[in-house]
Amino acid sequence: xxxxxxxxxxxxxxxxxxxxxxxxxxxxxxxxxxxxxxxxxxxxxxxxxxxxxxxxxxxxxxxxxxxxxxxxxxxxxxxxxxxxxxxxxxxxxxxxxxxxxxxxxxxxxxxxxxxxxxxxxxxxxxxxxxxxxxxxxxxxxxxxxxxxxxxxxxxxxxxxxxxxxxxxxxxxxxxxxxxxxxxxxxxxxxxxxxxxxxxxxxxxxxxxxxxxxxxxxxxxxxxxxxxxxxxxxxxxxxxxxxxxxxxxxxxxxxxxxxxxxxxxxxxx
Amino acid sequence: xxxxxxxxxxxxxxxxxxxxxxxxxxxxxxxxxxxxxxxxxxxxxxxxxxxxxxxxxxxxxxxxxxxxxxxxxxxxxxxxxxxxxxxxxxxxxxxxxxx
Numbered sequence: 001x002x003x004x005x006x007x008x009x010x011x012x013x014x015x016x017x018x019x020x021x022x023x024x025x026x027x028x029x030x031x032x033x034x035x036x037x038x039x040x041x042x043x044x045x046x047x048x049x050x051x052x053x054x055x056x057x058x059x060x061x062x063x064x065x066x067x068x069x070x071x072x073x074x075x076x077x078x079x080x081x082x083x084x085x086x087x088x089x090x091x092x093x094x095x096x097x098x099x100x101x102x103x104x105x106x107x108x109x110x111x112x113x114x115x116x117x118x119x120x121x122x123x124x125x126x127x128x129x130x131x132x133x134x135x136x137x138x139x140x141x142x143x144x145x146x147x148x149x150x151x152x153x154x155x156x157x158x159x160x161x162x163x164x165x166x167x168x169x170x171x172x173x174x175x176x177x178x179x180x181x182x183x184x185x186x187x188x189x190x191x192x193x194x195x196x197x198x199x200x201x202x203x204x205x206x207x208x209x210x211x212x213x214x215x216x217x218x219x220x221x222x223x224x225x226x227x228x229x230x231x232x233x234x235x236x237x238x239x240x241x242x243x244x245x246x247x248x249x250x251x252x253x254x255x256x257x258x259x260x261x262x263x264x265x266x267x268x
Numbered sequence: 269x270x271x272x273x274x275x276x277x278x279x280x281x282x283x284x285x286x287x288x289x290x291x292x293x294x295x296x297x298x299x300x301x302x303x304x305x306x307x308x309x310x311x312x313x314x315x316x317x318x319x320x321x322x323x324x325x326x327x328x329x330x331x332x333x334x335x336x337x338x339x340x341x342x343x344x345x346x347x348x349x350x351x352x353x354x355x356x357x358x359x360x361x362x363x364x365x366x367x
Contacts, residue, residue, distance in 0.1 A: 001269065008277045015284040015304060024296050031300050034281070038307055045274065045318045047326050050310075050333075057333055062303065062340050069344045070296060073357045084360045092290035100283030104276055112270045116321030126323075133327050145334050152338035159345035162352070 003044050007037040028066050035059045046118040049127050193219040196233055206231045274315035281308035295347050295357045299340070306336045 014033040021027050039054040122129055134142055169177070181187040193216050196208035205224050207215035213234075220230050281304060288301030310329040317325025351357050 001273075004273060004277075008273070011277065012280055012284070015281050018297070018300060018304065019284065019288050019291065024294055024300075027297050027300055031304065034304060035307060038311055041274065041311060042314055045271070045314045047314050047317070047329075050314060050326055050329055053330065053333060057337055058303075058307070062337060065340055065344055066296065066300060069348060072348065073296065073351050089291050093287055096283050096287030096290065099286060100280055103279035103283065107272060107275050107279055110272070112272055112319055115269055115271050115319045118318055118321060118323070121321055121323050126326075129323055130326060130330070133323055134330075138327055138331075141331060145331065148335065148338050152341045155342045156345040159342070159349050 278312040
């Protein structure tokens with residue numbers, strides 16, 4: 001029972017976290033917490049087989065599948081906060097709370113009495129007794145499961161399969177397409193501009209600056225900009241004055257740290 | 269020792285999962301909340317198995333796990349297919365039948 005009182009608050013907090021975190025990967029991690037804690041609870045409830053199955057199937061297979069799909073979908077994984085049905089969020093929360101309250105009060109009204117316990121039912125081993133039941137009383141359901149699993153595997157294969165309708169474009173076709181784009185919309189023929197290279201920053205997430213000082217959007221990966229992790233180059237220069245005071249250099253007219261470095265070299 | 273606390277915990281987790289299904293917009297997170305509800309019902313099944321002193325509840329929980337595994341495989345494949353055609357995993361974007 002000690003395990004229960006430690007794990008139950010943890011599980012409820014993690015489950016509530018799934019409702020509130022913005023990133024889907026975080027939700028998956030919180031779900032892993034809930035599932036692993038639940039496995040421990042199965043052990044406390046004298047179900048060692050389900051303990052192993054919970055960890056292997058749920059946490060090992062299903063959750064990994066979730067993470068795998070999240071990595072594929074990835075970029076769009078954050079949630080939008082726009083409500084399409086007005087008041088839906090509030091109503092859903094109210095009815096969810098109501099459901100919880102009704103269920104909890106109904107259960108606490110019940111007097112279940114002392115649990116009989118599984119000592120007698122588990123005699124000779126939990127797995128052996130489960131197998132006895134599974135292959136006698138529930139053998140039909142067990143056989144039906146095989147049909148379900150095969151259908152699921154077939155369905156996943158059919159859904160994941162994509163027929164190529166057009167021939168794969170080669171280098172010649174891609175070059176011709178580029179020229180056509182250039183003729184139609186004036187799209188730049190050459191490669192995309194590389195991101196900005198600055199003295200103090202790894203530049204992959206920082207856009208290059210155009211001659212007029214604005215950021216070149218196409219120089220940063222589309223994935224980074226949709227994740228919202230792109231740095232602004234002018235913001236990086238904000239602390240230049242502070243650093244110059246720290247190293248004792250006088251602020252040059254240009255005000256960039258390349259100039260500050262050269263003045264330091266001259267001093268040395 | 270009664271199993272009431274376990275069943276109460278299962279009810280709470282089930283309600284949280286239900287709220288998540290109704291409020292979250294990302295199809296994958298909605299799916300995770302469905303999994304949470306399945307897990308909560310599993311906990312109740314295992315708890316009642318212990319209460320009644322027979323293993324039928326554990327067998328039922330085992331079957332729920334099998335069905336959940338099959339459901340996740342197909343569901344995630346559907347989400348992948350929708351994402352491939354629409355470039356979005358939001359449940360609001362798949363609304364073509366509405367109009």
